[in-house]
Amino acid sequence: MRPFDPTLDVEDPGWREHFHVPLFAPPQDFPDAPGSAYPEVAYFAGNSLGLKPRATREALLTEFDQWANWGVEGQLSGPRPWKDYHEALTEPTARLVGALPHEVVVMNSLTVNIHLLFATFYRPAGARTKVVMEDIVFPSDGYAVASQVAWHGLDPAEHVVRLRPRDGEDTLRTEDVVRTIRDLGDEVAVVFFSAVNYLTGEWLDMPAITAAGHEVGATVGWDLAHAAGNVPVSLHDWDVDFAAWCSYKYLNSGPGSLAGCFIHERHAKDTSLPRLAGWWGTRTETRFRMERDFDPPPTADAWQVSNPPIFAMAPVQVSLEIFDDVGMAVLRERSLRLTAYLRDLLHEVRADIGGRGLEVVTPAEPGRHGCQLSVRFTRDIHELAAILRDLDGVIADTRNPDIIRFAPVPLYSTYLDCWRAADALHRRLA
Template sequence: MSPEDEARRLDESDPLPTLRGEFLVPPAPGGAHAEAAYFAGNSLGLQPRSVAARLREELDDWARLAVEAHTQGRRPWVGYHELLREPAARLVGARPHEVVAMNSLTVNLHLMMASFYRPAGTRTRIVIEDPAFPSDSYAVASQAVHHGLDPAEAVVRLKPRDGEDNLRTEDVLAYLEREGDAVALVMLGGVNYLTGQLMDMPAITKAGRAAGAVVGWDLAHAAGNVPLRLHDWDVDFAAWCTYKYLNSGPGAVAGCFVHERHVRDAAVPRLSGWWGTEPSVRFRMDPDIAPPASADAWQLSNPPIMALAPVLASLEIFDRVGMDALRGKSERLTGYLASRLAPAVAEVITPSDPAARGAQLSLRVRDAGGLVRRLAEAHGVVADAREPDVIRLAPVPLYCTFHDCHRAAEALVDLL
């Protein structure tokens, strides 16, 4: 059996049939194939076919009802964000009152740090990973400056060992045990954007909290990628975007988690806005806020309906399929792609252990940008480059197939 036939056989026999037909797959660049083999879902997910109809419904309500759609629309706008609460909670392993859809990722991280980064005495450090996504680096540095601290001293970037690309969990735990008295906040990426490494979130959370620190997670590359149990892991807070694995469109409204021990604590300081007060008194226009005992207390403004509609449509897909089933297929797809890349002359910097990676393989190559262009133009394979020397391929289980992985492997072997 040829490798291509084997890939097609795997697609036909997989326990989770592909949902590719529910997404709009772009045409292949260069005309080599009808559709692209799309491996850039860790940057921007594909559009679900259901999104356009959902948006048209909201536009129709706006046209027919105008302001009255806030209370009379088919999905009344005044409480629209509440429609996302339970599916978002199931997605990240939370209780409904612990999650809220709002803002963008970095805005939410700043709101969380405004509440939970409270340096005092010698406990001032923020621990992130190296490499962290640049926005996280900028955010924590600016928070340190906001508190009158020097980021060069306050921000600790945990680095892999010499000659390695991924952080070892034991090294993170050892740092927290050794230096924990000086750590105010641990805020790592659940899945590293560059390498695809899945961090041991339960172990690191436990160690950070035992050291007396607050533990938050940037789940930009983890939400919709790997199963999460934020409540059970005792995470203090987390934030994620929804335009990568969650397929909600460019710049889509993000999500936020705050553990219930904090949402029930009225003494937790927070930056407040209109939508952070109890709905029952919101329209009294009182000057004094009455925050609810939920993550909604961190909301600032009324929800952007046209931006939330695609998130709701996407969450409905995840609710129907389930993260455990998606994780199983993710491991099968990523493992198959890894096995097919063995002959390629490229260094894989993603962990080889399926339990230690998400739906991503990162390769170290020369001229990453040029290679990505050639993959698209000559083979219709869409990946992305992280200059100077890394390309990333994300076999997203909702719409990527074994045949897509076959195409990517054949193209890389040919070009490398």
């Protein structure tokens, strides 16, 4: 395997200085562990939990002070009243996912938002009852969709169509997704896929699948958990009906932080749509009048249910400022360079150890992946990942039965991180 070339990080440095990177502490009985040559871990788990921006602490302290100094008056007074707090997140969120500001809102958590969106957009009627989704899906999405179907008194086994890759293949082909949607025709109520698959890292062809859903008269929604902040998306222009995403992965907003929601303006403007309502979904002008009738604005804000947790929202704002400063287009370019470098190194490792032992399952075409590379190993993944973590200081997560996911996150990962991962695998698998 090639030696590390330090000029790579000098020439293409990223934005690591904005983040806290955990330090590497070798086990006490193994102080000379290979990872101890480096002060910090090589962090590849930003697809699970993004690292903490340095500015987040100050942002939270500001809100603690607002609470301390104003009490309930903080809703309407102080440097930044909480009543309209979420509105500052709207424009940067819209820029992040290619939406209009009135099409997005930050609220709740991801699975909760999926339920709220299905409450509006999954309305089975006559023969149009089916939800088409992928079979290799993050379990929460599977549970949410099945329970929505059952909620309408329908049998998920019959009314949820889950697509598998072809035999011997790891990822879905767009042509197969499109053909299934066309074959089912007017039986399809909702098409709902993960834009970037959590297990394989595959980025689906969102415009083609959205168009196919619309051709048969279905509503099309996307889970952007692994896409938001990872790949450039244009939800409005691609005519997506609805989408939801979390902000604790690539959006670095902290464990369990708030989720985002997109509702295309053709739906958002329709205030008569059915929804599961709460007081924060009424217009800001009337919200505190405590009136009997629900009075939604013609925007995605109308899907809000409860008043927002400010201490969860402050980190989202910090994160969105970083994305605004850097810009998704610039970030994506670095992402492609970094991920290509890691992929090349992994191929070198594989060649060096006899052409077996590991295989990258994430598609190689730039339009079909984000920064995550999912690697299949023939060796026990749990044991291997533990060694990488404890002795090499390489943090990557396992997904049963045989995948370890490596996400070089373009905001803070380095070429050295990628090289450390490949070097560790080279030593451990040789």
